Amino acid sequence: MIRLHGDMSDDDVEWGLSQFLGEVYQTPPVRSNVARQVRIRTVYELELIERERRDLLVRMVVSGGTYIRKICHDLGLLLGTGAHMCELRRVRIGEKSEGDAVKIQEVQRAAWARKSVGDEEELRKVIRPIEDFLSFLPRIEVLDTTVDAICHGAPLAFPGIARIEEGISSGTRVGIYTLKGELVAVAVAVKSTEEAIDKGGIVARTDRVFMPRGTYLSYWRRKKT
Secondary structure, X not given: OEEEOOOOOHHHHHHHHHOOOEEEEEOOOOOOOOOOOOEEEEXXXXXXXXXXXXXXXXXXXXXXXXXXXXXXXXXXXXXXXXXXXXOOOOOEEOOEEHHHOOOHHHHHHHHHXXXXXXXXXXXXXXXXXXXXXXXXXXXXXXXXXHHHHHHOOOOEXXXXXXXXXXXXXXXXXXXXXOOOOOEEEEEEEOOOHHHHHHHOOEEXXXXXXXXXXXXXXXXXXXXXX
């Protein structure tokens, strides 16, 4: 929900919203966990669903890391009225929608059952593994001897790959998995699938590690020693 600080016609609002479709430049706010540098994000869809005077109900489909609050603020600057975000509802992330969500009360009941009577059945229904949540990412499976190096933030080189999904392009975010299907990390591909197979070398650079260090043996340390 966007609240304008002044009056504006429907036509002007529609025009203003249309200016944010496609690639937009954003600088993270002062209170953020990332470096404050200009970055490019993509707005795929932007639709005015309903309006009540200065309140705009807007549906957006955006790339990961987009600051919705910044879009609302910038819309106000563009229209000359000023504006701010007064409510945000996230209805989908990747392939997961609100239909996949559970109520906090269900989690509380399941946690109580586990703690009180040792029954984990309900807890297993409401808590899903991270592998399920990130199943939409292109997949690269690595050898056991490679896992711990990735856990320490090392880039993924082609010799450490057991299987790589077709259709990966450079710049795509990918999931790095063990041969057992365990998520190790999320990385950014620096080569397409075809380039990786043809040229080898570094295939992806680790972005965020999820598996604890030491889960798999540190073969890379032995080799270095």
